[in-house]
Amino acid sequence: MLDFGLTEYGDMEDYNTKFLNELSPGNEICGEIVVGEFKKVPMGKREVAEFYVIITNRENRTKWVSEFTTPYYPETDNIYGENGGLFYTFIDSLNHVVNKTPLNWQDNYSVNFSQFRKTVNESLSSIKVKAVPPVNPDAKTVNLQVTDAVVKTESEKDKPLTIYDLAQKDPIILMAYANLRNKGDRITVKNITFELRSSLDDGVITKNAFQNALVELNQLEPSVDHQ
Structure with a gap:
C-alpha cells in the first residue's frame, strides 16, 4: 500500500x-x-x-x-x-x-x-x-x-543522477537551485543544503520539507556537484 x-x-x-x-x-x-x-x-x-x-x-x-x-x-x-x-x-x-x-x-x-x-x-x-x-x-x-x-x-522512479535532475522533480530543491543560479554561486550539494537551511530559518519551508529534501540530496554522490 x-x-x-x-x-x-x-x-x-x-x-x-x-x-x-x-x-x-x-x-x-x-x-x-x-x-x-x-x-x-x-x-x-x-x-x-x-x-x-x-x-x-x-x-x-x-x-x-x-x-x-x-x-x-x-x-x-x-x-x-x-x-x-x-x-x-x-x-x-x-x-x-x-x-x-x-x-x-x-x-x-x-x-x-x-x-x-x-x-x-x-x-x-x-x-x-x-x-x-x-x-x-x-x-x-x-x-x-x-x-x-x-x-x-519502479523503473519509472529512476534515481536522479545530478542535482539538476533532482531539482526537476522536487520544487523545494528547485527553489534552492534557482536561488543559487540567480546569485551566480556554484551548484553543489553543500550550497543547496545551505539555501534550504536559510529557507527553513526564514519560515519559507517547513522542517519536514527540509528534512525530506535532505533525504533526496543524500541519494546523490559528491561527484555530481556542478562546478
Missing part, C-alpha cells in the same frame, strides 16, 4: 490555466499531478494550510489548479480533512482507488502533509478526477473525487 502522508516540469507558458471554480458536477479532468508546498495562514487562534494541486493534461495543453485550505497542526505537520469537505473527498477517494480501502473509510482524515505530498509527487504518474457536488450547501466549488490513478513502476 502507498503511504499518502515530481513529475518533470516542461515549458508550460502556453498552457491554458483553469481553476476549480470553473468545474461543474460531472466534469472530469485527467493528467499528471503535482502537489505544491503549502503556506501557513493565521485563522483565529490556529493556523490553516493553503496548498495547490495541479493536474496537467499535455494532450489538450490544459493545467487545472485546485486550491485546498485545511486546518494545520504544526506540532505534527498534519492537515485535517473533515468528512464531506474538499480535501476529505479527494484523499478518501484517492486512498480508495490506489489502496483499495472502502469509501468513507474514516470519519475524518488527519494526514501528514509532507508524506502526502512526497508520495503523490513521486509515486503517481497520472490521475483522473470527477467533479461531484459539495456536501456543504454554502461551498463555492465542487469536490474532487478520484476515479483512477496510475502508480509509477
